Amino acid sequence: MTHRVAVLVLNHFATLDLGVPGQVFWAAETADGEKLYEVVTCSPGRRPVRCAAGYSVVPDHGLDVLDTADTIVVPGIVAGRALTDGIVTAELREALQGRPRVMSICTGAFVLAAAGLLDGRPATTHWLKAPRFAALFPRVRLDPDVLYVDDGDVLTSAGVAAGIDLCLHVVRRDHGSEVANRLARRCVTPPWREGGQAQYVDRPLPDSGGNGTAATRSWMLGRLDADLPLEALAEHARMSVRTFTRRFREETGMSPARWLARHRVEHARLLLETTDLPVEEVARRSGFGTSVSLRQHLHAAVGVAPLAYRHTFRRTALSG
Structure with a gap:
């Protein structure tokens, strides 16, 4: 109905x-x-x-x-x-x-x-x-x-x-x-936006000049299954770790680690909803490495384990 x-x-x-x-x-x-x-x-x-x-x-x-x-x-x-x-x-x-x-x-x-x-x-x-x-x-x-x-x-x-x-x-x-x-x-809008209101609160804007972290964020999204240490991210952005971390937080409202974990969880959710991949493979493709790590992150984000999530939301997606 x-x-x-x-x-x-x-x-x-x-x-x-x-x-x-x-x-x-x-x-x-x-x-x-x-x-x-x-x-x-x-x-x-x-x-x-x-x-x-x-x-x-x-x-x-x-x-x-x-x-x-x-x-x-x-x-x-x-x-x-x-x-x-x-x-x-x-x-x-x-x-x-x-x-x-x-x-x-x-x-x-x-x-x-x-x-x-x-x-x-x-x-x-x-x-x-x-x-x-x-x-x-x-x-x-x-x-x-x-x-x-x-x-x-x-x-x-x-x-x-x-x-x-x-x-x-x-x-x-x-x-x-x-x-x-x-x-x-x-609707020509992102499916979801990272960060919170902190990135919109009135405050001095960081220097732009093409030196932001947007390109590195796009690079990260294409490599969610890879090991992405902070040093590698800063190197890709051609910044020091300290500068990269500061700029990243200014632009997204969160740390690189939290941003990456959130995107990995969203990718895992999509795989659980739309594929029959084993949980271990979902964990690998979304960058969590092990099913235990995926279970911990997914439970923290939505309150359920991977199989329970798939049972509920795969059925929802198919019925929709």
């Missing part, structure tokens, strides 16, 4: 945030072109809602459509205006409680928090709004450094474009990497 996504749009909504779920979920298809999601848009009372860019939209549905939704997405809002204007009403709080899956994009996390959905949970929002969020909602375990947080039935993302990352993550979770990767190509 087609999965219904309801986009709940409120006054002072962020323009791009509203378009992201409609575009990403609408474009998700099987290899045969069958749509995987239906997207509907709603507002309280089915009333027109206005954005900061100076125009209004008129959703087709009221809050009653949330009763038929498998996933609810709340786009970002101008947080200060929305909270002081009393947008998060008792009716809205009640409408959001007990849903199968609720997501927020950017400052939409303010709505979820004000509705009580994030108390005691991990969550994120735009790094620029994180201090205000933390002050208003101290019971939320805020992580301002990540692009998104998946806490099962409640998911939150960082600013604006991170909503694309979160929606692709949900498609990957629902239907596997093959569907998500095909969707990313259609």
